[in-house]
Amino acid sequence: MESMEAVVAEPSAINPGPIDVSVLYDQDKHVSSAVWDGQERGALRCHEHTSKLDQWRLTTKQMELVEKAGFGYLRLIPAISLDNPLISALVERWRRETNTFHMNVGEMTVTLEDVALLLGLAIDGDPVIGITYTSCNVVCEKFLGKAPEAGYASGGMVKLSWLKEFFSDCPEDAPLEDIECHTRAYLLYLVGSTIFSTTTGNKVPVMYLPLFGDFEQCGKYAWGAAALAFLYRALGNASLASQSTISGCLTLLQCWSYYHLDIGRPKLKLDPAHDCFPYVLWWKGKQIGPTANRDVIYYRKALDALKPCDVEWLPYRHMDSRVIPEDIKSSLNLGRSKTMLICFDKAERHLPDRCLRQCGMPQHIPEDVPQWQRKNRGVDGGVDLSGKMEFELNEWVNRRLNIAEGDHTVHESEYMQWYLKITRRFVGRPISLSSEFQRTNSGLRDIAHIADTFPIEGLDPQQVESISRIRYIAHECLRGQVETPVIASAIPITELGKRLRGKEKVRRKSLVKRKHKDEPMDCDGTSEDDRSQFHGAVIKVDELPLEPTEIDNTSQLCNLDTEDHSQICLVSVDGDHVQLCTVADGEANHQHPFQTVGDLTDVEPFHGVENGGSQLDAMSIEVEESHFCSGNKEVLNPHCQNAVDGADDSHLSHVAGDIESQTAVEV
Numbered sequence: 001m002e003s004m005e006a007v008v009a010e011p012s013a014i015n016p017g018p019i020d021v022s023v024l025y026d027q028d029k030h031v032s033s034a035v036w037d038g039q040e041r042g043a044l045r046c047h048e049h050t051s052k053l054d055q056w057r058l059t060t061k062q063m064e065l066v067e068k069a070g071f072g073y074l075r076l077i078p079a080i081s082l083d084n085p086l087i088s089a090l091v092e093r094w095r096r097e098t099n100t101f102h103m104n105v106g107e108m109t110v111t112l113e114d115v116a117l118l119l120g121l122a123i124d125g126d127p128v129i130g131i132t133y134t135s136c137n138v139v140c141e142k143f144l145g146k147a148p149e150a151g152y153a154s155g156g157m158v159k160l161s162w163l164k165e166f167f168s169d170c171p172e173d174a175p176l177e178d179i180e181c182h183t184r185a186y187l188l189y190l191v192g193s194t195i196f197s198t199t200t201g202n203k204v205p206v207m208y209l210p211l212f213g214d215f216e217q218c219g220k221y222a223w224g225a226a227a228l229a230f231l232y233r234a235l236g237n238a239s240l241a242s243q244s245t246i247s248g249c250l251t252l253l254q255c256w257s258y259y260h261l262d263i264g265r266p267k268l269k270l271d272p273a274h275d276c277f278p279y280v281l282w283w284k285g286k287q288i289g290p291t292a293n294r295d296v297i298y299y300r301k302a303l304d305a306l307k308p309c310d311v312e313w314l315p316y317r318h319m320d321s322r323v324i325p326e327d328i329k330s331s332l333n334l335g336r337s338k339t340m341l342i343c344f345d346k347a348e349r350h351l352p353d354r355c356l357r358q359c360g361m362p363q364h365i366p367e368d369v370p371q372w373q374r375k376n377r378g379v380d381g382g383v384d385l386s387g388k389m390e391f392e393l394n395e396w397v398n399r400r401l402n403i404a405e406g407d408h409t410v411h412e413s414e415y416m417q418w419y420l421k422i423t424r425r426f427v428g429r430p431i432s433l434s435s436e437f438q439r440t441n442s443g444l445r446d447i448a449h450i451a452d453t454f455p456i457e458g459l460d461p462q463q464v465e466s467i468s469r470i471r472y473i474a475h476e477c478l479r480g481q482v483e484t485p486v487i488a489s490a491i492p493i494t495e496l497g498k499r500l501r502g503k504e505k506v507r508r509k510s511l512v513k514r515k516h517k518d519e520p521m522d523c524d525g526t527s528e529d530d531r532s533q534f535h536g537a538v539i540k541v542d543e544l545p546l547e548p549t550e551i552d553n554t555s556q557l558c559n560l561d562t563e564d565h566s567q568i569c570l571v572s573v574d575g576d577h578v579q580l581c582t583v584a585d586g587e588a589n590h591q592h593p594f595q596t597v598g599d600l601t602d603v604e605p606f607h608g609v610e611n612g613g614s615q616l617d618a619m620s621i622e623v624e625e626s627h628f629c630s631g632n633k634e635v636l637n638p639h640c641q642n643a644v645d646g647a648d649d650s651h652l653s654h655v656a657g658d659i660e661s662q663t664a665v666e667v
Contacts, residue, residue, distance in 0.1 A: 014425075014426060014430055015425075016032070016036055016424055016425055016426040016427075017420070017421070017422075017423055017424045017425045017426075018421065018422050018423055018424055019421045019422070020421045020422045021422075022368075022422065023097060023098065023368075023369070023422040023423075024095055024097055024098075024102070024422065024423065024424060025097060025371070026095075026096070026097055027424065029240055029241060029242075030095070030239055030240065030241065030424070031091070031092055031239055031240065031241045031243075032092055032424050032427045033241065034241040035092065035300075035427055035428060036426075036427070036428075036429060039241070040296075040297075041241070041244060042088075042244075042296060043084040043085045043087075043088045043295070043296050044084060044087065044088045044091060044238055044243075044244060044245060044246045045084075045244060045245040045246070046082050046084050046087055046245075046246055046247075046250050047197050047198065047199050047200075047201055047245060047246065047247040047250075048082060048193065048194065048197050048247070048249070048250045048251065049160060049192070049193035049194075049197055049201075049202065050077075050078075050079035050080075050193055050194055050251065051079050052164060052193075053079065053189075053190065053193060053194075054078075054079070055164065055168060056164070056168045056169075056186055056189070057168065057169050057170070058170070058183075058186065059170050059171075059172050059174075059179065060172075061176075061179050062170060062179060062182065062183045062186065063075075065179070065180065065183045065215050066183060066186070066187065066190075068215045068216055068218075068219055069183075069187060069212065069215045069218040069219050070121070070122055070218060070219040070220075070221065070223055071121075071187060071190060071191075071223070072120070073119065073120025073121070073277070073278045074119055074120060074121060074190065074194065074195070075190065076120075076278070076281065077119065077194070077251065077278065077280050077281070078281075078284050080251050080254065080255070080280070080283060080284075082250055082251070082254060083254060083264055083294075085294055085295050085296045085298065085299055086254065086257065086263070086264040086294070086299050087246065087250055087253060087254060088246075088296045088299075089296055089299035089300045089302075089303055089427075090253065090257060090299075090303075091235060091238045091239050091246060092239070092296075092300060092303075092427045093303055093427065094235045094236070094238075094239045095239065095424075096232075096235070096236030096239060096374075097369065097371075098351060098354055098369055099232050099235075099236070099348060099349055099350070099351055100351065100354050100355060102423045102424055103303065103306050103311075104303075104304065104306055104423075104425050104426075105306055105307070105308050105311055106355075106357065106363060106415070106416070106419060107354045107355050107419070107423075108260065108311075108355050108358065109351070109352070109354070109355050109358075110228065110231065110252065110253065110256050111228075111335045111336075111350070111352050111355070111358060112224065112225060112228060112334050112335045112337065112341075112350060112352075113316075113332050113334075113335025113336075114252070114256050114335070115224040115225075115227060115228050115252065116224055116328050116331065116332060116335070117278065117279050117316055117319075117324070117328075117332075118252055118255055118256065118259075118278055118279050118280045119195075119224065119227065119249070119252055119278050119280060120277060120278035120325075120328065121195070121223045121224030121227060122219075122221070122222055122223055122224050122327070122328070122331070123222055123224040123225050123228075123328075123331050123334050123335075124222055124225075124331040124334055124399075125220050125221050125222040125223075125225075126220055126221050126222060127221075127222060127225070127226075127342040127393060127396050128211065128221050128222065128223060128225070128226035128342060128343050128344065129342055129343075129344055129385050129386055129389070129393075130207060130210055130211060130344065130384070130385065130386075131207065131210065131382060131383065131384050131385075132156065132207050132344070132345070132381060132382070132383050132385065133156040133205070133206055133207050133381050133382070134155055134156045134381035135153075135155075135156065135381060136148055136153040136155075136156060136157070136158050136206050137153070139206050139207075139209050139210065140153075140158065140206060140209070142209075143181070143184050143209040143210065143212065143213055144167070144181050144184060144185050144209070145177070145178070145181040146166070148162045149162075154203065156205055156206055156207060156381065157198075157200065157203040157204060157205050157206065158188075158203065158204060158206055159202055159203055160189055160192055160193060160202050160203065160204060161202060163185045163186075163188060163189045163192075163204075164189060166185070167181070167182045167185035167186065167189075168186075170182035170183075180215075183212075183215075184209060184212040184213075187208075187212050187218075188204055188206070188208060188209060188212065189204070191204070191208060191223075192204025192205075192208075194249055194251065195223070195226070195227035195230060195231075195248070195249040195252075196208070196226075196227070196230055196248075196343075197247045197248060197249070197250075198247050199245045199246075199247045207344060225341050225342065225343075225350075225396075226341070226342065226343035226344075227248075227249050227252070227343070228341050228348075228350070229341035229342055229343040229346050229347065229348045230248050230249070230343045230346060231248040231249050231252060231253065232341065232346075232348035233248075233343075233346045233348055233374070234246055234247045234248035235248070235253075236348075236374070251280060252280070255279075255280045255282075255283055258283055259279075259312065259315035259316070260311060260312050260313070260315055260358075261306070261310060261311060261312070262310045262311075262312070263299060263302045263303065263306070263310065264294065264299060264302075266283070275320050275322075275323050276323065277323040277324060277325070279316065279319060297428065300427050300428045301428060303427070304426050304427060304428055304430075313357045313358055313360070314358070314360055333403060334399060334400070334403075335352060335359065336352045336353075336359050336403050336404045336405075337350060337352070337399045337400065337402055337403055337404070338350065338351060338352065338353055338402040338403075338404055339395050339396055339398070339399040339402060340391075340392040340393075340395035340396050341396075342389065342392055342393065342396055344385055345375070345385055347374075347389060347392040348374075349369065349372070351366070351369065352404050353366045353367065353404035354366045356404065356406050359404070359406070360406075361405075361406025361407075361408070362406055362407070362408060362410055362411075362412050363410075363412055363415045364406070364407050364410040364412075364414075364415055365414065365415050365418050365419075441478070444474050444477050444478050445478065447470065447474045448471065448474035448475055448478060451467055451468075451470045451471035451474060452471060454467055
């Protein structure tokens with residue numbers, strides 16, 4: 001078989017895929033989309049209830065009946081500790097559009113062959129289908145000899161605890177009828193806690209009971225195919241971003257991963273015996289190796305970086321095939337059957353032609369998978385599902401006519417070129433969102449600098465307009481970032497001034513009422529716990545275009561204590577001038593800390609702000625070990641507003657730039 005190397009892309013050029021959405025058409029609903037957007041759901045809650053199976057004491061006659069019913073090997077499987085993070089990471093790779101895991105080395109799946117060899121269940125026989133029930137009493141009375149009390153049943157489901165409490169200890173000398181009832185209860189508990197475990201946590205549908213009525217006939221059902229249909233449906237549901245639980249035979253899934261992937265595979269203290277069957281028993285025993293710190297992200301990264309050398313496509317070739325029962329060995333070719341798997345109302349496609357390397361064949365580009373709508377049938381009680389699933393049942397009947405064959409003349413490189421276009425290559429981001437943001441922000445700074453310094457002499461008006469547009473967009477994207485230039489808002493300052501005047505009138509009325517009450521006032525209206533403190537913060541205002549405006553009252557950066565610090569005020573006294581002033585040291589202590597700027601008179605204009613809308617360039621206000629606030633909570637630039645709203649008890653200790661301190665007149 002031709003070996004393949006995984007294609008590695010530069011992180012900056014990574015597109016998680018799919019590029020061609022014709023196969024993975026439900027990508028938007030998949031959990032990988034949410035993970036890529038930074039929405040982690042953590043490890044799934046795994047529902048499997050095998051921990052109390054060993055508390056059932058079966059008589060010799062019961063074990064014979066269990067063997068006859070086809071569950072002799074499933075009964076031997078011990079409770080294996082589930083690795084929830086590993087299972088959760090595998091689910092992130094499962095795609096219900098194809099019923100396969102989309103790894104970056106190609107598609108893989110749990111096949112009928114895996115079920116037969118790992119669990120020892122029959123994968124050939126009659127489909128597991130029958131009548132649904134919405135009540136437990138009648139069917140339990142018929143097949144178990146008693147009905148559950150009201151607290152032990154819900155709809156068509158019965159609690160596992162009720163089965164264990166009343167049927168787990170069958171007397172050796174019990175009548176045959178009682179032994180059969182106890183055995184049916186055990187079988188219902190066995191399938192309800194393993195291959196058909198549900199997300200309810202502790203219940204099992206009673207619809208399986210009629211199939212246990214005749215133990216010999218029960219052994220003719222394809223229980224392995226039903227178990228795989230149930231697992232496929234559970235994987236598909238859990239792969240949706242909205243889900244947080246998973247059910248089904250998770251022991252099968254986890255041991256399949258141990259055999260096929262060198263990720264999360266435990267180390268055994270002793271070399272396992274190769275003569276045990278089913279093959280799940282290979283992992284029975286005490287395990288060593290660090291697993292405590294392995295979370296979903298750990299396994300996700302491992303799967304994202306999966307290499308061909310980490311995959312064992314044919315793991316069972318190392319096992320002793322002589323231990324495989326003849327009836328199971330003769331049906332293993334169904335592992336390559338393109339058919340429909342059936343478990344009552346659950347019908348799922350088995351598509352081994354997408355995973356031919358697991359059959360020892362080179363992989364070619366598979367056929368398209370027809371889209372099909374999964375339906376939950378049989379909501380009403382007493383419904384025989386056989387009459388509602390003719391199409392699915394016909395596919396199962398023809399299972400031996402649709403065996404996937406390989407083509408040894410194909411080149412797998414062609415498959416990989418096709419596959420990398422239709423798959424989701426990565427689940428986790430190679431670069432974190434914060435790092436990507438920083439990189440993008442840095443690029444925007446460079447673009448803004450180039451646009452700011454680009455010479456426009458000799459350019460036509462359209463080119464100048466384009467550069468101005470680029471500059472505006474770059475600065476808008478950088479708006480609010482620390483230590484970034486800020487440009488004026490697209491809103492005309494005249495319009496902004498009208499808004500400010502209206503708000504100022506409301507503030508004045510509020511201030512007058514507060515002064516009459518003679519109560520202490522909070523400058524920003526936020527609670528003590530909600531205020532931010534800014535130490536050594538730098539706010540740069542670069543190339544701030546100021547146009548003629550009618551603003552007559554704006555904001556005030558004010559001192560709230562009696563220490564010897566200056567105040568700086570941004571104020572306009574008429575429609576043609578914008579003025580900066582400082583309150584003189586000797587007068588700052590006499591200034592009411594909440595005096596509005598509109599009340600200031602005889603303010604000397606700040607040099608450098610000219611009539612007609614000049615620009616105030618490179619003004620830098622550096623605040624060291626101090627706080628700042630706005631008495632009016634209204635700042636001309638929205639970024640200053642953001643900084644001001646979060647501060648308290650402010651001091652302005654340093655004013656840098658080309659600002660000459662002006663003395664403010666008394667109010």
